[in-house]
Amino acid sequence: MDFDAVLLAPRRAAAVAQGYWLDRTINDELDQAVATCPDRPALTAVRVETGEVTRFTYAEMARLADRIAVGLTRLGVGKNDIVALQLPNWWQFTLTYLACSRIGAVLNPMMHIFRERELSFMLQHGEAKVVIVPKVFRGFDFEAMLDGLKPQLPALQHVVVVGAVDADGQPAAHSFEALLTVPEWEKSPDAQAVLTRNRPSADDITQLIYTSGTTGEPKGVMHSANTVFSNIVPYARRLQLGAGDTVLMASPMAHQTGFMYGLLMPIILKSHVVLQDIWDAKKGIELINAEQVAFTMASTPFLTDLTNTVQAAHTSVPSLKTFLCAGAPIPTALVEQARAVLGVKIVSAWGMSENGAVTTTRLDDPDERAFNTDGCPLPGVELKVVDVEGRELPPGQAGKLMVRACSNFGGYLKRPQLNGTDADGWFDTGDLARMDDHGYIRITGRSKDVIIRGGENIPVIEIENLLYRHPAVALASVVPYPDERMGERACAVVVTKPGQALTFDEMVAYMKAQKVAMQYIPEKLLVQESLPSTASGKIQKFKLREMLAEMTRQVQA
Template identity: 30%
Template structure:
């Protein structure tokens, strides 16, 4: 009788122990250890802070927030791209127990109205504008009453709980905004030695919520994943451990702060290791990122695959000396193997890691390390993080599947969120009675415990009775020498239930046809995996964080083909 295959289950290391401090207390200890070490460089703002200076300014801002009458547990929104003010808000709110609410900079009036009211924000810090987004204008549209109201005493029918609106200004520049307070004035009103700050800090617990992040959904309104000190501080620490960060490291962060990638994998990975945060710009720009890496001698670089592709394919890429780089993280969406290889070969990122997770798990559950063999780094998302458990289960039965078989990825441990804010029913749907977070991602686990994410359960295509995983086809098409990027979705079909559609971005200067793609597939993948529909596009619909919105590709094809959204098989 053949031996039974080992189940797809793994438990992380138990050393070093979990951090049981609050974020503010841990940061203060770090600032005491490395006060003169550079903590933050905001290149586009031409601002630099040592750990000692960042601590003083965070304390000053915490004092100012208390001066507004805010108290532990109050929700404070931030609607902004990357800047020094974001980091100060992250630290100051944590120090006095305020819950920082990350507002997606891509939100428009109805979305920001929903988010602010859903969690009951009392205060909001916002950029005035960014490119075509007029944030102050959108808020005035929602709350025209503010124009005649004094700062700190705001009242509006559509935003009934919001009392304070603060705009991130350049000190001494620009006209005042009626109803709004300048961030610089708020900061100046604080006292870095305010005894109320340490007094409040002593009353806080590391299991208190300090952050709400709205998860990007494809239907309906987003859910507010609520995270604690313990959740994000520990996750940031162990992420930095995988990259072997030290106070000598300088991490370039072009990914957005409103998302876990910037806020946890970025700033908290640095702040828990005495490393330096480098913002190349407020929003992503490949040229400014390359310039910042060279000028600041960055040793680490984060990005989603599309960012690394944009950097590698920039016409001026060869001009830059990137030899200071060694590590970083590629994450946020499926990481194409060929892109990973190019990053290792051409950007000196020999120790780059892959991280996988979701907002609801703080976010990382699995990560490769700097010592993971290259083949495993380019083909998996690594192994389970310390102090966590993972398993892969049959989506129907809930039983753990044998290693090598596909199933739904689940995780349990310190990283699992406090819950969805004000939504117990959806929390119970996501986290089962035993504390397992069900991710909705399809994965496999090999004999050594390495995990491979093969797609989303909802993305799986059923064609003529065959289960087809778009990720598998995408990885194959990435190996075409003229293909820069590709996304595969299923669209309804009366005969087969669903048909495959590939959207392809050709490499610059290359000319590709549908016949070229089909010829490349012939004899190399099963006939039912060859996309019936092939479209060449310049770019994909994306979120601000670089996540590709497959549902929009599917919707566009359904409209083009004139087929029904309802699956027929």
Template identity: 35%
Template sequence: MQIESIIKPDLAVQYRQQGFWSDKTLGQHFDGIVKRYSHKKAIIYKDQELTYRQLEERVNRVAACLIGAGLQKGDVLSVQLPNWPEYIYFFYACIKTGIAFNPIHVPYRKREVEFILRFSDSKAMVIPDQLSGFDFPAMIQEIWPRLPKLKQVWVVGDKVPTGMSPATELLNINKSSPELETTLAPQNPDADAPFLLMYTSGTEADPKGVVHSHNTIGSLGESITKGLGISSKEVVYTPSPFSHAMGILLGPWAAIYWGAQIVIQEAFVPEETLKLIQEHKITFFAGTPSHIVALLQVPNFSQYQLSSLHTFFTGGASCPVEVVREATRRFGCQVCCLYGMTEGVVTYTRLDDSPEVASETVGRPGPGFEINIFDEAGKEVPAGIAGEIVARGASLFLGYYRNPQATQETRSPDGWFLTGDLGYIDQDGNLRIVGRKKDMIIRGGKNIYPIEVEELIYAHPKIVEAALVGMPDHRLGERSCLFVVLKPGEKLTLEEVVEYLTEKGIAKYKLPERLEVRQELPMTPSKKIWKRFLRDEIAKILEKEPPPA
């Protein structure tokens, strides 16, 4: 896999000199963790428990089989699995062999999967036999004739069709541990080599392939470890899919990087998650605001002993102020709010930040990273002034795979990555998010930042979820439409919403001018509200209605 790096050569030299790039591969780091914690529990899944030594054995067996199947450094292995231990085996097998790991979201179907497999030139793939009644092998059989570079498909499960191979063969290779180590020794990938290919959620268009190296991801691990004081004593849990950056990088990868334990749950079921926290004394939870909301709504929440939990690390979407405060109060733990992107942009609040900072900002960059705010002309603006968030640092991605135009369009001449998000830096150096450029509503020439209204709306006693989007208007260009999900048995009118927001002191032009109540809101695979679909939906509704007088 070849890619032109977005990181300028002089910055790469700087990251090495400052120690943010160690030139140590993640496989070498993994080997060191195994030696240090060989008999310690690494993975807990249902009634299965694996020590670090047992995990290493399985990873090495899978790695040796991948090599035996003809995969080489730089080849791409695509994995479309739920949160299962097998996911981790393949992830670390790729890390140790130099094969590029390409996660695919489980909800994706043939259109998205075929696009990603073709665009990434995937040579092999791993899928479940079925999940939630869906036949994954049948999907691959349909699109495989159009994918000439796809040579091998492994299936996790019992139903393996002709032409595909059972994933169990990878774990049953007839080699001793010394033989496996001999097989893997020549691989020794380069720390600058691309190893992770993650496609963005593609909420606006076909997703882009984000490429990371061992150095960029290793820098991210060090940043969070030092910023939050994380140690091997943690028991980590994430409900986020491992195919999402938060799921894999703040779940099993982070836990193993720290020498901690990871508790795995195939699918997020709120009450079952509370049981896991209680049973395994989970200390570190990484998830989205929607996960926190769901846990807080469990009817018998107070029956569970949750005192082991000391940190909620939340990101993937803006976390409303009211949710942060309620989670802090009811769980008795610190909520750290993360601003992150697949591209490697990360800021976060710290454990010693005040509740106000944790609930109103997304904190500061970690070591080796920096952020700034640019105006529309690409010039830096003073603190307190909103503009586009730009970032650069040791954990920034290398570029977009086979898309040099997109890579160049998101890079400033002096190496800043243009995020497309809007925000400002307050007087204490904390980043405050205003919204996305594409989400901003322009009503009669006045800018409305949806997040400002949504944070107030989330505190309404009848509302569970909310999203403010622009709807077409012949006179003003756009007006605001508020989509909401209500608590069971509740009803809500637009008049109530307007009255509520007016009492909060919001400007009149920012008030929603239409209310749409739904049973649920569309979500991306990474559990962000899919606003593009909401904008399309309200536009289609308006097309069918008589034009305003």
């Protein structure tokens, strides 16, 4: 694969001179860990459904990564080839990435919730040579799905299946075990040459990750070791994380959250990570206490579940120091409840696949910052809020959020025309935000999610935040629907809490009691059992817009 990561070279000299690009790769970090702390716990992977627990020290992890790396070359994988991976948070995920890095291959992580439509696009666009899937996860047969897709994918040479067995119950010939982990490939005469001749530089592409699809067709985001490391290092410093801090990662590693802070960060810190493949709050509490977890990062529903379960079980999580919450606004009541019940610091953050975490609140910030803002920039990150003409706006005014960061991606694969980055390196995030006098931002919506009702912009995020504060509301999203007279009107789509209900009249009365301007109050209410979302908890508003548009067409017909 030829990677058109055109956004990297122009900023290399400045990023190196400023100390943000360290010219280190995960190979350097793993080799250092083996040299300095080979017997330290590195990875504990827990399968919730089976109870299986697998543990690795740094030496064991490096040894097996080398074995898998040589095995991949036996499948024809070489430098800059794409290895696609559709696995939950299993140890095979981490080890496959480390193996790819040994031989200069590029990992394309794909969410385990994806099915034929998403996979056929990503595997064709990325020209994956190998794809690795589970045989079965949560009752779904991934092998059968890939067997059906393979004839449509001319670049795909191998489908490797974790847990596939033959008629005798032994690892099948195409299994991950038979191809990559059982043969002692690292003892082959050519193993050392294989493991060293194509080691990537810190500017080579190391990850191809497709955007999560909150706005439609995904785009392939290209990252180098320099871009991801320049985010992880200041992130860990701000959160005061070190080698002694065990990390729990229950957010999918196929999402940037899990990949950067559950796979890469622990190795950079030389710390211990605990992987949980299916989120279950009771199991999470058990792991936090058993493994003395100090830090975790996930979206708001995870924090809600953890807080409610700890409270209901009259238990505690004394080792947990920090819960970083991202992906959706954190309701005020939840921060207050979590602080009281869990005794942890709640940190708010905002970021994208294109640049990792961009902003976070600080550990010494008052709690109010976690629910009133999305944080301030990490070191190496510049932000500005501009109007439609590109003019920078003063504090307090909402506009387009632009980011110039050491961690900005290298571009979208095969789509440089969509890179959204100007000659000065400013990336258009597609988000709307306002910035306060202290440099803290608040995301106010997506540029595509703006609702313009009769020429008046509706403050979508503010209305959603008010809905979240209603005692009956568990999830909320405000989206437009077409209107002949006004152009657009707003509809509130909500999921109510168990045993609760909400009517349109009750919503309007509540909004009026909150002193909301009449033109900002949603003119429809739709109560649903669930909202379409990505695995990281981001609501897919484009699907809600499509649903409302279709409902409007049916009514008009």
